[in-house]
Amino acid sequence: MDNNSLYRQIPKVDDLLHFFDSQQYKRDILKFCINKILAAVREDIARGDLRHIDKHQLIEQIQQYYSKFLKGTLEKVINATGIVLHTNLGRAPLPEDILKNISDIITGYSNLEYDLKKGSRGDRYHHLSEYLEFLTGAESAVILNNNAAAVFLILNTFAKDRECIVSRGELVEIGGSFRIPEVMANSGAFLKEVGTTNKTKIFDYENAISDKTVMIMKVHKSNYVIKGFTEEPSLAEITQRAKKMGLLSYYDLGSGIMTERYYTFCGEKSVKEIVASGFDLISFSGDKLLGGAQAGIVLGKKHLIDKLKKNQLMRMLRVDKITLAVLQEILRMYVMGNERDIAAIDLLNKDSTLLEKKAEKLKKVMESKVPQSKIEVEDVITYTGGGSCPMREIRSKAIVVKAVGKNISVVENNLRRYRIPVICRVSEDKLYFDVRTIFERQFHELAEGVNWALKAS
Numbered sequence: 001m002d003n004n005s006l007y008r009q010i011p012k013v014d015d016l017l018h019f020f021d022s023q024q025y026k027r028d029i030l031k032f033c034i035n036k037i038l039a040a041v042r043e044d045i046a047r048g049d050l051r052h053i054d055k056h057q058l059i060e061q062i063q064q065y066y067s068k069f070l071k072g073t074l075e076k077v078i079n080a081t082g083i084v085l086h087t088n089l090g091r092a093p094l095p096e097d098i099l100k101n102i103s104d105i106i107t108g109y110s111n112l113e114y115d116l117k118k119g120s121r122g123d124r125y126h127h128l129s130e131y132l133e134f135l136t137g138a139e140s141a142v143i144l145n146n147n148a149a150a151v152f153l154i155l156n157t158f159a160k161d162r163e164c165i166v167s168r169g170e171l172v173e174i175g176g177s178f179r180i181p182e183v184m185a186n187s188g189a190f191l192k193e194v195g196t197t198n199k200t201k202i203f204d205y206e207n208a209i210s211d212k213t214v215m216i217m218k219v220h221k222s223n224y225v226i227k228g229f230t231e232e233p234s235l236a237e238i239t240q241r242a243k244k245m246g247l248l249s250y251y252d253l254g255s256g257i258m259t260e261r262y263y264t265f266c267g268e269k270s271v272k273e274i275v276a277s278g279f280d281l282i283s284f285s286g287d288k289l290l291g292g293a294q295a296g297i298v299l300g301k302k303h304l305i306d307k308l309k310k311n312q313l314m315r316m317l318r319v320d321k322i323t324l325a326v327l328q329e330i331l332r333m334y335v336m337g338n339e340r341d342i343a344a345i346d347l348l349n350k351d352s353t354l355l356e357k358k359a360e361k362l363k364k365v366m367e368s369k370v371p372q373s374k375i376e377v378e379d380v381i382t383y384t385g386g387g388s389c390p391m392r393e394i395r396s397k398a399i400v401v402k403a404v405g406k407n408i409s410v411v412e413n414n415l416r417r418y419r420i421p422v423i424c425r426v427s428e429d430k431l432y433f434d435v436r437t438i439f440e441r442q443f444h445e446l447a448e449g450v451n452w453a454l455k456a457s
């Protein structure tokens, strides 16, 4: 059949509308969905991918489109990768009952930007300052949309049309096109690179200082390591040299650690230690290892933080009330010493005994729902993810399912199409479900999904 006669066979929108119950389907939404499906049909014909038109199949596609449309495209998934701070899967999961505590604030009115003492306009940025002071010893704080915004605002406020010195070993790119040299160029600051990829010495910084220099910036090597013949000055050397030369020192930390529970596998300094080493400004994410909502937390000397707040760009980069409310809860957990209640910290700290137990439990559920496959528990290696603790291997446990007689990539693809999409790892002809990031409340759903994915074509 030629394309023209195929096009003529495409049913009219009104014709298709008759097949849907007007009680069950809202007409305007239905029309929208029909048009989407028909447009796809026309494209398929043009590409030569469609040889005949089946009205019943079309109606089914429209039904599916309708229910998917109402479900929305942002949906929960099961993270079976073992990567707790998975950048593509929403980084840090929040504690389950956090919404209960903040719902009064976000569903009603709050003093977000209202000074209750004076009865006049207040400042939204100070709300978390005291908690942050308590936890880190920093003099003052301001919260922005994300850490990328923090880097941008700091450079724009203090180094616009001036020079900022960064080591060549730290000119990082973080996932999703955040590159230090480009952010710096956009902020109006001039980058002065010093040292080499593997070695930067304190005199490299010192030799680079000109009368245009205003800042030494250190950037955390969040997603890579430099191994072998390497050298960099200590934090104190950098801050002391900056002070001596009358320059600002700033550390873009990426991830903020406020608990000792990370030391065992991460070996990174806490925010408190970084503050104590004397940096004038520090910035890090509100999620990542901190375990809260995405935000950019800036700590520093009061007069510098005040200057940031006065930058016009602040209006574009300011944090909203939902994020602030979430962060207030998270920081309070740290203040109270309840950081085990923070989901990301809990998941990252699960030891092998706990993981073993969890794996055995999931294995049992899997065996009952997926009787046709051999299910095993294996030791695996995972990572924290989210640009933190790079290359630090974390031991974990996975449920391994062998897909006998099936194309493994078809099964993996099916899992992503499941009612609750499942993201897992595949190696050779086996599926790996790392139990570290699978919540117990998801065990049954996951097992049903695996069973379905093995059967579906």
Ligand SMILES: *Cc1c(COP(=O)(O)O)cnc(C)c1O
Residues within 6 Å of the ligand: 146, 147, 148, 149, 151, 174, 178, 219, 220, 221, 222, 252, 253, 254, 255, 284, 285, 286, 294, 295, 296, 386, 387
């Ligand atoms: C993650 C990261 C950023 C960006 O933080 P976002 O919260 O994703 O905006 C910037 N700098 C470093 C060093 C990072 O690790």
